[in-house]
Amino acid sequence: MLPPFHHQREDAVSAPTSTPTPTTATPPKAVQQPGDRIFAGAARGAGILILVVLAGVAAFLVIQAVPAILAPSSELPGGTSLFAYIGPLIFGTLLSALIALLIATPLAVAVALFITHYAPRRLAQGLGYLIDLLAAVPSIVFGLWGVAVLAPASLGLSTWLTTYLGWIPLFAGPVSATGRTMLVVGITLAVMILPIITAVSREVFLQTPRLHEEAALALGATRWEMIRMAVLPFGRSGIISGAMLGLGRALGETMAVAIILSGSGIITFNLISSSNPSSIAANIALQFPDSTGLAVNTLIASGLVLFLITLLVNSLARYIINRRREFSGAN
Amino acid sequence: MSIENRVDVESQVEPPPPQAPVTLVHAELPRWAPYGILAGSLVVVGGLLAATGSFGVGLFVFLSAIVFGLATYVISRVVEGGRKATDRLVTIVVTVAFLIALIPLISVVITVVGNGVARFDGAFFTSSMRGVVGEGGGGYHAIVGTLIITALAAVMSIPIGVLTAVYLVEYGVKSRLARAITFFVDVMTGIPSIVAGLFAFALFALFFGPSIRLGFAGAVALSVLMIPVVVRSTEEMLKIVPNELREAAFALGTPKWRTIMKVVIPTSIAGIVSGITLAIARVIGETAPLLIIAGLTTGVNFNPFSGRMTTLPVFAFNSYAAPGVPREPFIDRAWTSALVLIIIVLVLNLVARLVARVFAPKTR
Numbered sequence: 001m002l003p004p005f006h007h008q009r010e011d012a013v014s015a016p017t018s019t020p021t022p023t024t025a026t027p028p029k030a031v032q033q034p035g036d037r038i039f040a041g042a043a044r045g046a047g048i049l050i051l052v053v054l055a056g057v058a059a060f061l062v063i064q065a066v067p068a069i070l071a072p073s074s075e076l077p078g079g080t081s082l083f084a085y086i087g088p089l090i091f092g093t094l095l096s097a098l099i100a101l102l103i104a105t106p107l108a109v110a111v112a113l114f115i116t117h118y119a120p121r122r123l124a125q126g127l128g129y130l131i132d133l134l135a136a137v138p139s140i141v142f143g144l145w146g147v148a149v150l151a152p153a154s155l156g157l158s159t160w161l162t163t164y165l166g167w168i169p170l171f172a173g174p175v176s177a178t179g180r181t182m183l184v185v186g187i188t189l190a191v192m193i194l195p196i197i198t199a200v201s202r203e204v205f206l207q208t209p210r211l212h213e214e215a216a217l218a219l220g221a222t223r224w225e226m227i228r229m230a231v232l233p234f235g236r237s238g239i240i241s242g243a244m245l246g247l248g249r250a251l252g253e254t255m256a257v258a259i260i261l262s263g264s265g266i267i268t269f270n271l272i273s274s275s276n277p278s279s280i281a282a283n284i285a286l287q288f289p290d291s292t293g294l295a296v297n298t299l300i301a302s303g304l305v306l307f308l309i310t311l312l313v314n315s316l317a318r319y320i321i322n323r324r325r326e327f328s329g330a331n
Numbered sequence: 332m333s334i335e336n337r338v339d340v341e342s343q344v345e346p347p348p349p350q351a352p353v354t355l356v357h358a359e360l361p362r363w364a365p366y367g368i369l370a371g372s373l374v375v376v377g378g379l380l381a382a383t384g385s386f387g388v389g390l391f392v393f394l395s396a397i398v399f400g401l402a403t404y405v406i407s408r409v410v411e412g413g414r415k416a417t418d419r420l421v422t423i424v425v426t427v428a429f430l431i432a433l434i435p436l437i438s439v440v441i442t443v444v445g446n447g448v449a450r451f452d453g454a455f456f457t458s459s460m461r462g463v464v465g466e467g468g469g470g471y472h473a474i475v476g477t478l479i480i481t482a483l484a485a486v487m488s489i490p491i492g493v494l495t496a497v498y499l500v501e502y503g504v505k506s507r508l509a510r511a512i513t514f515f516v517d518v519m520t521g522i523p524s525i526v527a528g529l530f531a532f533a534l535f536a537l538f539f540g541p542s543i544r545l546g547f548a549g550a551v552a553l554s555v556l557m558i559p560v561v562v563r564s565t566e567e568m569l570k571i572v573p574n575e576l577r578e579a580a581f582a583l584g585t586p587k588w589r590t591i592m593k594v595v596i597p598t599s600i601a602g603i604v605s606g607i608t609l610a611i612a613r614v615i616g617e618t619a620p621l622l623i624i625a626g627l628t629t630g631v632n633f634n635p636f637s638g639r640m641t642t643l644p645v646f647a648f649n650s651y652a653a654p655g656v657p658r659e660p661f662i663d664r665a666w667t668s669a670l671v672l673i674i675i676v677l678v679l680n681l682v683a684r685l686v687a688r689v690f691a692p693k694t695r
Contacts, residue, residue: 061529
């Protein structure tokens with residue numbers, strides 16, 4: 001973090017003595033007005049403030065979580081240890097996000113391919129906006145939609161699954177009468193993360209070198225063969241990172257899960273029964289308004305765990321994106 | 332190469348063996364074939380379902396798509412060969428995937444409009460929930476809360492976000508600080524909204540005790556979510572300002588900060604405004620952080636620095652999750668809140684697109 005400051009001090013010092021002398025080796029420095037210094041300082045200050053805020057998020061969460069970590073397990077909500085309390089929540093969070101990811105990723109890649117390579121050129125941009133609109137719908141609305149439309153609509157599917165595929169533990173049943181199941185949560189989350197995976201994949205697919213595509217077509221490849229040979233290999237890391245960004249969003253999604261599931265602290269892979277694990281975020285949203293004292297600290301500790309998980313997933317996604325940017329020649 | 336050689340080479344070329352004339356064109360299905368097969372599968376599936384008496388729209392569309400895909404693959408494989416058949420199949424799969432992705436969007440809009448229109452009346456926009464137990468009442472207090480909190484968040488986020496983007500593009504190019512900021516802004520984009528709410532709570536609870544609920548704290552939580560979006564979009568817009576414009580300004584002796592204020596930002600203002608509008612649209616629908624830190628109240632509260640403040644998403648959630656004794660009025664109000672929210676978000680999106688299009692600099 002030193003170089004920028006150093007750089008500016010150099011500017012400031014040389015400013016008064018900047019009578020241009022053609023013989024000197026260094027080019028004359030521009031005159032720095034006070035306005036310049038204030039503006040540059042404000043810009044850098046804003047940037048540093050962002051780092052401070054992020055550090056603050058982590059610091060304040062840790063401060064508030066410490067009492068729960070140090071407290072004896074008998075004083076915690078449920079009278080269990082912190083791990084036993086958060087464990088099922090972590091499980092529910094991961095399970096719902098994983099279902100969402102499994103549903104959304106293939107769909108999103110197909111949608112991105114449709115927009116970039118199949119849709120009529122004139123329509124492509126408008127269709128892209130349409131998918132982006134999906135990202136703009138507030139999560140609370142998706143939650144209401146999930147519980148009012150998707151849950152009843154899923155009953156037929158759930159019954160079918162448990163009748164014919166009931167031997168798989170995932171679909172063991174018995175089918176929940178309300179349809180408020182883990183499966184419905186997964187589908188709702190999939191709808192919510194679809195736009196972000198689509199957006200990232202679309203960007204990478206559009207960056208595929210035109211010459212690669214035309215070369216494949218010139219060799220007689222069909223459109224699908226061209227996509228398989230030129231577009232998909234080029235966009236693979238883009239798809240992966242898009243999927244991980246989507247995963248990050250699904251992990252932290254609160255309201256849809258909070259509305260649809262009435263969670264209990266159990267661990268089960270059964271996706272279509274009426275007893276489901278809740279997720280960290282949903283549990284916080286539901287419990288927080290009525291909690292006091294140590295219960296609040298426990299919830300914040302679970303929030304800290306969620307923060308760390310999403311931080312990990314997102315950093316990994318960004319790392320993949322940035323690594324690919326360096327050799328893609330896109331910039 | 333000598334003439335003799337060339338003649339030599341030509342004499343070595345054998346005449347084509349007498350066989351069936353080689354065509355360079357494969358057998359191909361006529362252009363109308365996909366439509367024909369589609370119509371055929373619709374008729375067949377519809378007929379079968381009607382005959383077995385188990386007709387349902389969902390099942391009909393689902394089975395038709397499968398039959399259409401299979402029929403196309405088989406017919407194309409017989410006529411055109413395997414490669415072409417795979418190509419046609421993938422085209423169908425990709426198109427169907429796109430249509431599937433549109434279903435939720437359409438379904439959400441229909442559901443919300445259908446359920447929300449019942450209470451989409453004057454009373455909803457003019458009365459709060461103070462003293463309301465059953466029917467009547469409205470979301471006036473929630474709309475006020477949403478507007479105040481979002482406006483405060485925007486006031487905090489826009490200067491910080493835009494200035495940071497200016498730093499990243501104009502001042503800190505490639506410096507360690509700039510790289511760190513870029514990385515952490517990306518990371519910040521992925522912070523779960525509920526964690527932002529917990530952060531605001533943890534921050535304000537240190538000063539005001541653990542029962543603190545404050546509109547302003549909600550705005551702080553929303554800023555944490557909004558700043559990275561503003562930074563990203565503004566950064567993208569500043570990056571596409573041509574360097575020639577900056578150099579021309581410098582050549583006229585303009586100081587850097589005036590170049591940025593008078594040349595760079597005005598050039599990209601359309602994109603910046605549109606990005607900010609989208610950022611506002613994103614945070615205006617946030618529920619989780621406000622549920623935690625802004626709390627819930629039935630009356631109108633104009634002062635973000637004192638007392639609880641209800642916002643539309645929280646109002647919708649609470650009406651739905653914890654309805655009063657006649658259940659219907661609460662559910663109706665929840666849907667109307669969702670409808671108002673969707674309208675606000677769609678209008679903001681539309682405004683953003685229009686601003687970007689109408690005020691875009693004429694580059695050519």
